[in-house]
Amino acid sequence: xxxxxxxxxxxxxxxxxxxxxxxxxxxxxxxxxxxxxxxxxxxxxxxxxxxxxxxxxxxxxxxxxxxxxxxxxxxxxxxxxxxxxxxxxxxxxxxxxxxxxxxxxxxxxxxxxxxxxxxxxxxxxxxxxxxxxxxxxxxxxxxxxxxxxxxxxxxxxxxxxxxxxxxxxxxxxxxxxxxxxxxxxxxxxxxxxxxxxxxxxxxxxxxxxxxxxxxxxxxxxxxxxxxxxxxxxxxxxxxxxxxx
Amino acid sequence: xxxxxxxxxxxxxxxxxxxxxxxxxxxxxxxxxxxxxxxxxxxxxxxxxxxxxxxxxxxxxxxxxxxxxxxxxxxxxxxxxxxxxxxxxxxxxxxxxxxxxxxxxxxxxxxxxxxxxxxxxxxxxxxxxxxxxxxxxxxxxxxxxxxxxxxxxxxxxxxxxxxxxxxxxxxxxxxxxxxxxxxxxxxxxxxxxxxxxxxxxxxxxxxxxxxxxxxxxxxxxxxxxxxxxxxxxxxxxxxxxxxxxxxxxxxxxxxxxxxxxxxxxxxxxxxxxxxxxxxxxxxxxxxxxxxxxxxxxxxxxxxxxxxxxxxxxxxxx
Ligand SMILES: Cc1cc2nc3c(=O)[nH]c(=O)nc-3n(C[C@H](O)[C@H](O)[C@H](O)COP(=O)(O)OP(=O)(O)OC[C@H]3O[C@@H](n4cnc5c(N)ncnc54)[C@H](O)[C@@H]3O)c2cc1C
Ligand SMILES: Nc1ncnc2c1ncn2[C@@H]1O[C@H](COP(=O)(O)O)[C@@H](O)[C@H]1O
Numbered sequence: 001x002x003x004x005x006x007x008x009x010x011x012x013x014x015x016x017x018x019x020x021x022x023x024x025x026x027x028x029x030x031x032x033x034x035x036x037x038x039x040x041x042x043x044x045x046x047x048x049x050x051x052x053x054x055x056x057x058x059x060x061x062x063x064x065x066x067x068x069x070x071x072x073x074x075x076x077x078x079x080x081x082x083x084x085x086x087x088x089x090x091x092x093x094x095x096x097x098x099x100x101x102x103x104x105x106x107x108x109x110x111x112x113x114x115x116x117x118x119x120x121x122x123x124x125x126x127x128x129x130x131x132x133x134x135x136x137x138x139x140x141x142x143x144x145x146x147x148x149x150x151x152x153x154x155x156x157x158x159x160x161x162x163x164x165x166x167x168x169x170x171x172x173x174x175x176x177x178x179x180x181x182x183x184x185x186x187x188x189x190x191x192x193x194x195x196x197x198x199x200x201x202x203x204x205x206x207x208x209x210x211x212x213x214x215x216x217x218x219x220x221x222x223x224x225x226x227x228x229x230x231x232x233x234x235x236x237x238x239x240x241x242x243x244x
Numbered sequence: 245x246x247x248x249x250x251x252x253x254x255x256x257x258x259x260x261x262x263x264x265x266x267x268x269x270x271x272x273x274x275x276x277x278x279x280x281x282x283x284x285x286x287x288x289x290x291x292x293x294x295x296x297x298x299x300x301x302x303x304x305x306x307x308x309x310x311x312x313x314x315x316x317x318x319x320x321x322x323x324x325x326x327x328x329x330x331x332x333x334x335x336x337x338x339x340x341x342x343x344x345x346x347x348x349x350x351x352x353x354x355x356x357x358x359x360x361x362x363x364x365x366x367x368x369x370x371x372x373x374x375x376x377x378x379x380x381x382x383x384x385x386x387x388x389x390x391x392x393x394x395x396x397x398x399x400x401x402x403x404x405x406x407x408x409x410x411x412x413x414x415x416x417x418x419x420x421x422x423x424x425x426x427x428x429x430x431x432x433x434x435x436x437x438x439x440x441x442x443x444x445x446x447x448x449x450x451x452x453x454x455x456x457x458x459x460x461x462x463x464x465x466x467x468x469x470x471x472x473x474x475x476x477x478x479x480x481x482x483x484x485x486x487x488x489x490x491x492x493x494x495x496x497x498x499x500x501x502x503x504x505x506x507x508x509x510x511x512x513x514x515x516x517x518x519x520x521x522x523x524x525x526x527x528x529x530x531x532x533x534x535x536x537x538x539x540x541x542x543x544x545x546x547x548x549x550x551x552x553x554x555x556x557x558x559x560x561x
Contacts, residue, residue: 013492013512017379037493094348094355117377117492121357122336126313126345135314135424138342141486155487156338157254157440159432165425175493176486207354207388211370214381216518222525222535227544230553233524234560236540241522243444243501244468244557 001056001145001167004107005046006100006124007075008036008090008116009068019213026118026213035071037180038113038139042171044178045143046111047079053145057081059107063090063099069196076191077183083194088201091210093119097127098204104128107168109150114139114172122172129170137163138172247274248327250320250334250343251292251300253284260441261335261397263295268393268400269333270296271362277301279323279414281316282308286411293409295402301327301414307423311339315422317346323414324351324390332392337440344394353390360396360519377492377515397441397498398519439488442471444501445520447490449475449513451506451527451546455483460550461505467557473497475507491516506546509534526550 011017011031018027035043043060050056060080062068065087072083086099104110110129115122122138129136141160142153145167152163155174183191225233237244247269252259258280269276278297280289282304289300303319320343324332332347334340336357348355360381361372370385374396439445446465448458458472465472472488479489490497492512498519505526507513514537517523525538528545535541542549 011376013377013515017376019380093357097349118375120375120377122341123345123348123355123357126342127349130317130346130349136342137313137425139338154338156430156432157487158436158438159430159485159487161430162428163425164428176480207352207386208356209385209387211383211385213375214372214383216379216381219537220539222538222541224535224541224543227542227549230542230549230556231559233540233542233553234556237501237522237524238560241501241539243522244560 001053001109002107003046003050003056003058003109003111004104005039005043005058005060005075005080006110006112007039007043007060007062007071008113008118009033009062009064009071010036010116010118013037013117017215019215023212023214024210033068033071035075036113036116038115038172038174040180041175041177042111042113042173043075043078043080044181045173047181048178049145050079059084061086061100061103063088063096063201065089072196073191074183076194076196077187078181079187081194083196085196085198086201087198092206092208093121093123094127094208095204095206097124097131099201100124100128101131102202103199104132109145109167110170112170112172114174125170125172132170134168134170135165136170137165139174140171141174141177143171143173143177245272245274245331246327246329247272247276247331247333248320248324248329249276249278249297250332250340251278251280252335252337252339253280253282256284258284258288258292259335259337261337264397264400264402265333265335265395266292266295266297267402268362268395270405271400274331277327277329278409279303279320281319289411290408293406294404296405297409300409300411302411303414303416305416305418307418310423310427312423312425312427313339313342313346314424315418316343317350318418318422319416321347321350322416330390334394336394336396341394344392348392351390352388353392354386354388355392355394356384356386357394358396359393360399362400363393374519378496378518379515396519437469437471439471439473439495439497442497443499444468444470445473445490445497445499446470446503446505447473447475447507448478448505449507450477452478457547458484460547460554464503464550464554467554475513504534505550507534508532509537
């Protein structure tokens, strides 16, 4: 089996978000980058499937500039065999999906995260599936492969649905599909020499263009209410906040 | 401008987020046609007129009672052409979002998901979307002739404006290959208010000490017609089901009121609640970081404060 895992390189979940250049560019200063948390679940499940199925190969793919390479190496250290980096700034979901689709042909299983935590689009997997003409599902919280059949649990509003479909598949993953894996020393050493191919992007006609970024208005101060006066809270929720 | 709105039916009922999608299209000043797929009562479809739909296309083929995005995308792609609509509006959801992505690829439309506000059409067509998990917004311009807008909860005010929509049967021919998965079972909480759609959410964290203590939160939720949520460790420990987990890696909620009990307010939890209109925090630790993100706070023991709050709400009715 051939597995492809697509990873986004995103600011750590604790990052403060700021913009520069007249609110047109993300401010990377002081920001630590990580493998997207959902993509990390996808990668963890892919490694488990590879370990359980001899002869399985696992490739990771990232659309990003050269500064994402430490993150790609981390994915290699966790257990991927090789990597592809499409040398372009990931400016929009359709652009990213188009680049991934270029390199995703021939894989039996294409795993992604349910969403990136910078764009939060949640659409790249479905777009790639559509471009390749193969089925896609998200968010998948359980995945078992038996031959060419995948049994899955997909989260829906207020519960889950159990699904069965045939490979090839594109899936957006989330917990508890697997536990995040931490690279060990041997993995880190071997990742240094695993192949990382850099390819140039294909031209894409973007239908969506960024105009500017904005930050939310700062939050007002909290009003503290004594624990023995919950009636006051109810009154404020009714008359001041008007949410009851 | 002609706008098509995809209306989701869940157990023969129209999803409240889909009503918001109709209200959104109506607030755009558009000529609004809705499309509903699967079994639904005629009266509930006609009632979509209340929020501004003039016409409702109803693809009632019972095959569509299985919510398979591939098949839904086929129907909606066809309806976009048949209706000659410039914009498709739908609610972000486990069905709506993949449908939007598929239709975008099939029609070449520009897709923007997670949209939080009405479009600005003063020059071109720009919309604001939520990014960095609620920590920021981006304003993007959709340049293509066809546009797909997937909205987040509360992107438009749910206002009643009109009367009865004209319901038109919309027969479709679905290839078997569209049913590219077999849904073997669906497990869903019945009769509960769905967390992503709730106007009020009562959420508990590790401070609740154990699943056996959720009763006081459920009583509060019942009194408020609220959904219940929880922090990640709570669902990780299986105190609560996974679909109740709120935050960066869970459900992002956008209620009018979010009540957090025994949750410390880690940045990853806040990422899932920062679109709430009003936040109340109950925590015994006055230094809990959640208070900084709250509108109202009570320092106190959950087991003391929550039952009192439930009683006070009852008394105020
Ligand atoms: C990549 C990543 C993603 C994550 N995603 C999420 C996410 O999506 N959602 C999420 O929630 N977390 C997420 N986390 C975890 C997050 O960092 C916190 O660990 C978690 O939110 C803490 O949960 P908690 O507030 O319930 O528990 P704690 O931090 O243990 O807080 C318990 C709180 O309860 C209070 N308390 C104790 N007893 C009482 C009492 N009797 N009455 C009142 N208050 C009491 C305490 O003062 C304390 O503030 C993520 C972490 C990482 C690294
Ligand atoms: N720049 C990227 N490179 C590789 N994969 C990506 C990239 N951006 C997003 N993805 C994948 O697509 C998934 C969904 O992303 P999105 O549609 O942006 O929310 C992510 O969880 C990743 O698995």
